[in-house]
Amino acid sequence: MAGTTCSSASEYIAGLKKVLDNLEPADIDVLADRLYQAWRDNQQVFVFGNGGSAYTASHFITDMIKTASVAGQRRLRAISLVDNYGLTTALGNDVSYDQTFVFPLETYAEPGDLAIAISGSGNSPNVVLACQWAKEHGLTLACLTGFSGGKIAEMADIHVHVASDNFGIIEDLHMSVGHMICHSLVNRVAASKEIAGLSGQSRDSR
Numbered sequence: 001m002a003g004t005t006c007s008s009a010s011e012y013i014a015g016l017k018k019v020l021d022n023l024e025p026a027d028i029d030v031l032a033d034r035l036y037q038a039w040r041d042n043q044q045v046f047v048f049g050n051g052g053s054a055y056t057a058s059h060f061i062t063d064m065i066k067t068a069s070v071a072g073q074r075r076l077r078a079i080s081l082v083d084n085y086g087l088t089t090a091l092g093n094d095v096s097y098d099q100t101f102v103f104p105l106e107t108y109a110e111p112g113d114l115a116i117a118i119s120g121s122g123n124s125p126n127v128v129l130a131c132q133w134a135k136e137h138g139l140t141l142a143c144l145t146g147f148s149g150g151k152i153a154e155m156a157d158i159h160v161h162v163a164s165d166n167f168g169i170i171e172d173l174h175m176s177v178g179h180m181i182c183h184s185l186v187n188r189v190a191a192s193k194e195i196a197g198l199s200g201q202s203r204d205s206r
Contacts, residue, residue: 003120003147003167016172019164027160028177031116031142032184034158035064038114039076039189046109046139048081048101048130049118052171056118057082059175063182070189079108081130101130111138119143120170122150131155144177146170 006012038045045064047057057080064078081101082088091100105115115134119127122145131152134141143149143156147165162173 003165003170005166006168012168015164015166016169019162019169019173020176022163023173024161027158028180029184031158031160031177032181034114034140034142035076035181035185036188039074039185040192041112042074042077044109044113045076045078045116046081046105046113047078047116047118049127050124052167053118053120053174054082056171056174056178057116060116060118060178060182063178064185068182068186068189070186073189073192076185081105098125098129100126102126102133105130105133105137105139109134109137109139113139114142115139116142116144117152117156118174119150119152120146120167122147122152128152144174146174 006015035045037043047060048054049057061078061080061083064076069075081104084104087104088100091097091103095103109115115130117127117131122143128151131141131143132155135155140157141152141155142158142160143152144160144162145153146162146167147170149159149161153159153161160177162170164170164173
């Protein structure tokens with residue numbers, strides 16, 4: 001899926017502004033609420049995507065753990081499924097590239113956790129299979145998409161849709177959504193009266 005391109009900076013900026021104006025803040029706030037719930041309930045958050053979306057997933061995790069950290073408060077238990085290159089290439093080579101996100105979810109995830117899928121098309125097989133697994137095993141599924149939303153939009157409990165067929169604009173705004181939800185998280189954690197040690201609580205103590 002190649003998508004459209006822009007021939008000048010002014011055309012790109014105009015397109016970005018138009019799509020940004022149509023972005024639904026309420027959907028982003030729902031995702032921010034669920035992220036705070038994950039922190040509050042000591043649940044895990046798994047983020048994944050391919051290509052540029054893989055780097056967006058890594059950036060999300062950096063912000064969720066470091067930027068949203070508050071002194072004296074437990075940190076969010078967030079993991080990027082794209083950052084273990086050895087595991088990713090082993091799975092792609094020895095099992096199937098389609099299993100690159102399902103395999104670690106099977107390893108780490110528990111019911112009640114949050115999975116965040118990032119995909120422009122919403123149709124990448126490894127993302128689709130991971131979303132299906134998450135739904136079947138009691139995780140909340142949040143999807144950030146572009147184009148028409150693809151297959152994963154139909155499965156999402158929370159859907160943030162960037163209504164564009166330009167991958168650059170889609171990825172720009174997915175990154176912005178990550179910043180929005182992390183800003184919300186750090187402010188809510190800072191305001192919370194629940195003080196937890198940095199080591200966190202055990203899952204059995206919830």
